[in-house]
Amino acid sequence: MIAQMVQELAMAARPAARSLAVVSSEIKDRALTAMADMLWSGRAAILSANALDLADAKAERHPPAFLDRLALDEIRVEKMVAGVRHVAGLPDPVGEITGMWRRPNGLLIGRMRVPLGVIGVIYEARPGVTADAAALCLKSGNAVILKGGREAIRSNRVISGLLAEAAAAAGLPKGCVGFIDSVDREAVAHLLSLTGLVDLIIPRGGEELIRTVQQTSAIPVLAHEKGLCHIYVDDGADLTMAEEIAFNAKVERPGVCNAMETLLVHQRVAPDFLPAAIRRLRESNVEVRGCPRTQALIPDVAAATEADWDTEYLDLILSVKVVSSFDEAVAHIAEHGSGLAETIVTADHARAMRFLREVDAGAVLVNASTRFTDGGEFGMGAEMGISTQKLHARGPVGLTELTCQKFIVLGDGQVRDSRK
Amino acid sequence: MIAQMVQELAMAARPAARSLAVVSSEIKDRALTAMADMLWSGRAAILSANALDLADAKAERHPPAFLDRLALDEIRVEKMVAGVRHVAGLPDPVGEITGMWRRPNGLLIGRMRVPLGVIGVIYEARPGVTADAAALCLKSGNAVILKGGREAIRSNRVISGLLAEAAAAAGLPKGCVGFIDSVDREAVAHLLSLTGLVDLIIPRGGEELIRTVQQTSAIPVLAHEKGLCHIYVDDGADLTMAEEIAFNAKVERPGVCNAMETLLVHQRVAPDFLPAAIRRLRESNVEVRGCPRTQALIPDVAAATEADWDTEYLDLILSVKVVSSFDEAVAHIAEHGSGLAETIVTADHARAMRFLREVDAGAVLVNASTRFTDGGEFGMGAEMGISTQKLHARGPVGLTELTCQKFIVLGDGQVRDSRK
Numbered sequence: 001m002i003a004q005m006v007q008e009l010a011m012a013a014r015p016a017a018r019s020l021a022v023v024s025s026e027i028k029d030r031a032l033t034a035m036a037d038m039l040w041s042g043r044a045a046i047l048s049a050n051a052l053d054l055a056d057a058k059a060e061r062h063p064p065a066f067l068d069r070l071a072l073d074e075i076r077v078e079k080m081v082a083g084v085r086h087v088a089g090l091p092d093p094v095g096e097i098t099g100m101w102r103r104p105n106g107l108l109i110g111r112m113r114v115p116l117g118v119i120g121v122i123y124e125a126r127p128g129v130t131a132d133a134a135a136l137c138l139k140s141g142n143a144v145i146l147k148g149g150r151e152a153i154r155s156n157r158v159i160s161g162l163l164a165e166a167a168a169a170a171g172l173p174k175g176c177v178g179f180i181d182s183v184d185r186e187a188v189a190h191l192l193s194l195t196g197l198v199d200l201i202i203p204r205g206g207e208e209l210i211r212t213v214q215q216t217s218a219i220p221v222l223a224h225e226k227g228l229c230h231i232y233v234d235d236g237a238d239l240t241m242a243e244e245i246a247f248n249a250k251v252e253r254p255g256v257c258n259a260m261e262t263l264l265v266h267q268r269v270a271p272d273f274l275p276a277a278i279r280r281l282r283e284s285n286v287e288v289r290g291c292p293r294t295q296a297l298i299p300d301v302a303a304a305t306e307a308d309w310d311t312e313y314l315d316l317i318l319s320v321k322v323v324s325s326f327d328e329a330v331a332h333i334a335e336h337g338s339g340l341a342e343t344i345v346t347a348d349h350a351r352a353m354r355f356l357r358e359v360d361a362g363a364v365l366v367n368a369s370t371r372f373t374d375g376g377e378f379g380m381g382a383e384m385g386i387s388t389q390k391l392h393a394r395g396p397v398g399l400t401e402l403t404c405q406k407f408i409v410l411g412d413g414q415v416r417d418s419r420k
Numbered sequence: 421m422i423a424q425m426v427q428e429l430a431m432a433a434r435p436a437a438r439s440l441a442v443v444s445s446e447i448k449d450r451a452l453t454a455m456a457d458m459l460w461s462g463r464a465a466i467l468s469a470n471a472l473d474l475a476d477a478k479a480e481r482h483p484p485a486f487l488d489r490l491a492l493d494e495i496r497v498e499k500m501v502a503g504v505r506h507v508a509g510l511p512d513p514v515g516e517i518t519g520m521w522r523r524p525n526g527l528l529i530g531r532m533r534v535p536l537g538v539i540g541v542i543y544e545a546r547p548g549v550t551a552d553a554a555a556l557c558l559k560s561g562n563a564v565i566l567k568g569g570r571e572a573i574r575s576n577r578v579i580s581g582l583l584a585e586a587a588a589a590a591g592l593p594k595g596c597v598g599f600i601d602s603v604d605r606e607a608v609a610h611l612l613s614l615t616g617l618v619d620l621i622i623p624r625g626g627e628e629l630i631r632t633v634q635q636t637s638a639i640p641v642l643a644h645e646k647g648l649c650h651i652y653v654d655d656g657a658d659l660t661m662a663e664e665i666a667f668n669a670k671v672e673r674p675g676v677c678n679a680m681e682t683l684l685v686h687q688r689v690a691p692d693f694l695p696a697a698i699r700r701l702r703e704s705n706v707e708v709r710g711c712p713r714t715q716a717l718i719p720d721v722a723a724a725t726e727a728d729w730d731t732e733y734l735d736l737i738l739s740v741k742v743v744s745s746f747d748e749a750v751a752h753i754a755e756h757g758s759g760l761a762e763t764i765v766t767a768d769h770a771r772a773m774r775f776l777r778e779v780d781a782g783a784v785l786v787n788a789s790t791r792f793t794d795g796g797e798f799g800m801g802a803e804m805g806i807s808t809q810k811l812h813a814r815g816p817v818g819l820t821e822l823t824c825q826k827f828i829v830l831g832d833g834q835v836r837d838s839r840k
Contacts, residue, residue, distance in 0.1 A: 018754060022777055101799060107788055109798050116810050199810055220811045241833040248835035334438060356828050357442055368527055368831025378529050379521060390536050390619055391640045392812040395827040407815040408776050411788025413661040415668035
C-alpha cells in the first residue's frame with residue numbers, strides 16, 4: 001500500500017521532471033511567486049494544522065528544542081514565503097554553457113548545465129523545509145518528492161498541498177511537487193529503493209537520519225554528515241583578530257554546523273592568547289575543556305577526553321588544544337575534522353597558502369570565522385544544506401549544485417576513424 | 421585474513437593520499453615517466469606472467485574474446501607504456517582555482533580543485549587497466565587500490581609491483597599504489613565496505629560487475645552502466661551526411677559503448693533514406709531488425725521485438741524505427757537510451773537546439789557520430805571510462821573528473837553577525 005503510493009509519486013515525478021527540465025526561467029519564477037502568494041493566503045490553514053501537530057508533539061513530551069523547530073507562527077510563515085520569493089529572484093543555472101572548445105576536426109564541444117531529474121528530500125520536524133526544498137528543486141528544474149517528519153505531517157500536508165496547487169495553476173507540470181502523505185516508517189525505505197526513478201536523495205536532519213539514509217539508499221545521496229570545525233591560531237597571528245574570530249565562531253550561534261567545536265593554538269602564542277580568550281568565552285557561558293598544556297596555562301579548565309576531539313557539541317562547549325607546530329594542527333584536523341569548514345588565523349602568507357592546499361574540507365578559510373560557511377554568505381543565494389561529501393558537491397549546496405553538466409557536441413557531419 | 425589485507429592496503433593508502441595531494445606536478449610527472457620506463461624494462465617479466473595467466477584461461481575454456489582481452493604481447497606492453505607517458509604529459513588539474521569573487525564584507529571566495537583521496541578500481545580481464553588506472557589516479561593526486569580479475573592475477577601482480585616500485589623510488593608516498601593480490605571473491609566485498617577509508621569506487625567491466633558493485637557498495641561509485649546510443653535522422657536532414665554518420669556509428673567499431681544500437685528515422689525521410697542506408701549496412705554484415713514501418717519499406721528486414729529497443733548489442737546488429745515526429749524520437753530516447761551518447765542529424769537549427777536541451781545523456785551530439793564520445797576525442801586526454809551517472813561526472817571521466825572542488829575563503833578578520 002505505502003510502497004505503491006511512493007512508487008506512484010515517483011512515476012508521476014519522472015515525466016514531470018522531463019517537462020520541467022525545459023520550462024523557461026520566466027515560467028518557473030512566475031510559478032514560485034504564485035507559490036509564495038498561495039502560502040501567504042493559506043497561512044490560516046497552515047497555522048491551524050501546525051497547532052494540531054504541536055499539540056500532539058507536546059502530548060508526546062518532545063523536548064522544547066524539538067517543539068521550537070516544529071512550531072510555526074505568522075512571522076515564521078512570512079519568512080517561509082520570503083524564502084520562496086528569494087529563490088524566484090535567483091539566477092537560473094539551467095542551460096548555462098560554460099565555454100566551448102573547437103577540436104582539430106571542427107567539432108565544437110562544451111558542457112551544458114541541466115537538472116538532475118527527480119530529487120527526494122527527507123527531513124525531520126521543521127515544516128519550513130517543505131517550502132524551502134520545493135522552491136530550490138523546482139527553480140533548478142528538478143521535480144521533488146518530499147518526506148517530512150511524522151510530527152509535522154499535518155503542517156507539511158497543507159504546505160505541500162498549497163505549493164503543488166499553485167505550481168500546477170502556474171503551468172508547471174503536474175507531479176513536480178510530490179508529498180509522501182504517510183507516517184509509515186516504511187515510506188522512507190521505499191523511496192530509497194527507487195533506483196532509476198529518483199536521481200538524488202537529500203537527507204536533512206540529525207546524524208542518525210543521515211546515517212540511516214546513507215546506509216540504506218540504492219540512490220546517490222547528498223548529505224551533510226556533521227560539522228566539527230576547527231580554528232587554528234598560528235604562531236605570529238594577530239591575537240586580537242584571532243580572539244574575535246574564535247569568539248564569533250563559538251558564541252554567535254553555537255547550535256549550527258559551522259560553529260567552532262575545537263580551538264587549536266600554536267604553543268608559542270598560547271600563553272599570550274589563551275588566558276584572555278578563554279576568560280572571554282567563559283564570560284559568555286562557554287564551558288572549556290582543554291589538553292594538558294591548556295590546563296597548565298589555565299588550571300581550572302576541565303580535561304578534554306579523547307572523545308572530545310571527535311564531538312560536535314552544537315552547544316556552548318569548546319575543546320582547546322595547544323599544538324607544537326603548524327603540521328600538528330593540520331594533522332589534528334585531518335584526523336578529527338568532519339570536512340565542513342576549517343579556519344587558520346595567521347599573518348604568514350606561506351602557511352596560509354599551505355593551509356588552503358593541505359586541509360581537506362568543504363570550505364577552508366584564512367582569517368575569517370567558520371560561521372561564514374553558508375550559501376547565502378558565499379553569495380550563492382539560498383542553500384539546501386552543506387555537503388561534507390567529496391563527490392558531486394562540497395560545501396554549500398545551492399541551485400547550481402542541484403544540477404549536473406552534460407557534454408554537447410556540434411558537428412557538420414564528422415565521422416570517426418579510430419585507426420588514425 | 422583477506423579482509424585484513426584489504427583493510428591494511430586502505431590504511432596505507434589513506435596517509436599516502438594525504439601526502440600525494442600536495443606533491444608537485446613535476447614530481448608526479450617524473451614518477452609517471454619512471455613508472456613507464458620500469459614497465460618497459462620489466463616487459464619480459466610481464467609477458468611471462470601473462471603467458472601463465474593465458475595458459476590457465478585457455479585450460480578453463482574462456483571464449484576467444486576473453487582470451488584476447490587478457491593477452492599481452494610486446495606491442496600491447498608498448499601501448500601500455502605509451503599510455504602512462506601520455507598521462508604524464510597531460511595538464512595537472514590539482515590546485516586550479518576557477519575564479520574568485522569578492523563579497524561585500526571583503527571576503528574573497530573561490531573554488532580550488534583537489535584530489536578525491538583514495539580511489540578503488542575494480543576491473544576484469546584486461547591487464548592494461550592496471551597501468552592505465554594507476555597513472556590516471558596518481559596524476560590527479562589520488563592513491564589507488566587496484567583489484568583486477570582473477571584470470572589476470574599474475575600479470576597484474578607484476579605490473580602493479582613494477583608501478584609501485586618505480587613510484588616509491590621517484591619519491592611518491594609509499595602505499596599510493598595498492599594491489600589486492602588475491603583471487604578471493606570476498607576481496608571486492610571488503611573493499612566496498614571501507615567507508616571513510618576509500619572515497620570512490622570505479623568499476624570497469626561488464627554490466628554484471630557494475631551492477632553488483634553499485635548494489636553492494638557503501639562507498640560512492642562512478643560507473644558506466646551501458647551504452648545504448650541512438651542516432652535520429654530528422655526530417656529535412658542531409659541524407660548523405662546521415663548515412664555516413666549512421667554507418668560510422670554502427671560499423672567502425674561495433675563492440676564499444678559509443679557505437680549506435682538503434683537508428684530512428686523521421687517518417688518523411690524514411691523512404692528516401694532507409695533502403696540505401698540499410699543496403700550499405702548489410703553489405704558490411706550488419707543484421708538489421710526493424711519496426712513494422714521499416715519492414716514495409718524493406719520487406720526482408722526481420723521484426724524488432726520490444727526487447728530490441730533495450731538491447732546493447734555491442735555487435736553488428738542494429739534496430740531501426742521509423743518515428744512520426746521529432747517528439748516521438750526524443751520520447752523513444754528518453755525511454756530506451758542509457759544516457760551515454762545521442763545524436764541528431766538535422767538541418768534545422770531550432771530542432772538541433774531542442775535536441776541539445778531536451779535529450780538527457782552524458783553527451784548530446786548534432787551532426788556527428790556518437791563514436792566521438794571519448795575523453796581523447798573530446799580533447800580531455802586519457803579517460804577512466806564514460807560515466808552514465810548524473811552525479812559528480814557525466815560523460816568521459818578524465819583527470820579533472822577524478823578530483824573535486826573545495827571552497828577557499830580569504831579574509832582579514834571577518835566575523836559574522838547573523839542578526840544582520
